Amino acid sequence: MREQLEQIRLQALAEMQEAADIVALDAVRVRVLGKKGELTAVLKQMGKLSAEERPVMGQVANAVRAELETKLEERKTELEAAALLEQLALEAVDVTVPGKEVRMGHQHPMNKVLQEVKEIFIGMGYQIVDGPEIEEASYNFTRLNIEEGHPSRDRSDTFYFNDDDSVLLRTQTSPIQIRVMENQKPPIRILAPGRVFRKDEADATHSPMFHQIEGLVVDEGITMGDLKGALETMIKRLYGEDAVVRFRPHHFPFTEPSCEVDMQCFKCGGKGEIDGQVCPTCHGEGWIELLGAGMVHPKVLEGCGIDSTKYSGFAFGIGLERMAMGRLKINDLRLIFENDVRFLSQF
Ligand code: PHE
Secondary structure (H helix, E strand, O other): OHHHHHHHHHHHHHHHHHOOOHHHHHHHHHHHHOOOOHHHHHHHHHHHOOOOHHHHHHHHHHHHHHHHHHHHHHHHHHHHHHHHHHHHHHOOOOOOOOOOOOOOOOOOHHHHHHHHHHHHHHHOOOEEOOOOOEEEHHHHOHHHOOOOOOHHHOOOOOOEOOOOOOEEEOOOOOHHHHHHHOOOOOOEEEEEEEEEEOOOOOEOOEOOEEEEEEEEEEEOOOOHHHHHHHHHHHHHHHHOOOOOEEEEEEEEOOEEEEEEEEEEOOOOOOOOEEOOEEOOOOOOOOEEEEEEEEEEOHHHHHHOOOOOOOOEEEEEEEEHHHHHHHHHOOOOOHHHHHOOHHHHOOO
């Protein structure tokens, strides 16, 4: 039995030393020290020994068990440390490698112009409001005095959602006028920027999605003079004191009288041509249309429960892209939407 124990001891010590990882080490433990292990099997035979031999062998067996258990712990610590080192080597990070440069972006140029316009109007006491892009036809057309059959309601111009043409992508920001007036009593002074949608072919000056900035002022005694004053102030703040603008009579169903406001073409200086060629920016007009405006139609006021004998107002709708083109001196609208960083980073 003594030899048996000595053999188990030597073999187990050798195998533990050779074990390449924790799993192999554990296999040795189970085989030797486990409940059905070799050492346990020897101990079970103790009963066959004489009364003098038993305590002696018991001591030897316990010493072997203790030695193997100590060795096991030692090897386990060694193997764990080795595994940790290997893992660390694998996940090593070279902190001296130069980092990737993060490029700082900036606001889109059109947003910058929008911000400028907003600040100008906030300075004149306007409040910024918002309205839905998916709009009801009654707000987009009917309550703005645009009757059934009006060309702007045509399916070829407007994105409708349903067969009865009652829900659409707003074609203008003017429905916000109605939404404000039905909820708010005068005095009203609001500015409402947003996206609008029309089935336009994309070319240098058109896109199926573009931005407008709606303005609405309603109070007692508001006149066309107030309208001109507000818009001239905005244009001169934006383009400089020497900007040349003109107010031209026009027609909108929801304003009366109505006008359009143009600025002199920044590309050709109003001549309509450059070196004998038709100016590509204003198409030879000499002027660039910036916005539509007018005095709020009494029918529109009354439709929102506002007494048109007591109150009057003006409204305007600015084409933000046109405005930005003039402000930034770019002559192709598509540049604004293409998001080419080579273009955007110039502003
Ligand atoms: N909504 C008009 C358009 O899209 C512009 C406008 C707004 C005209 C407000 C008058 C008053 O052309």
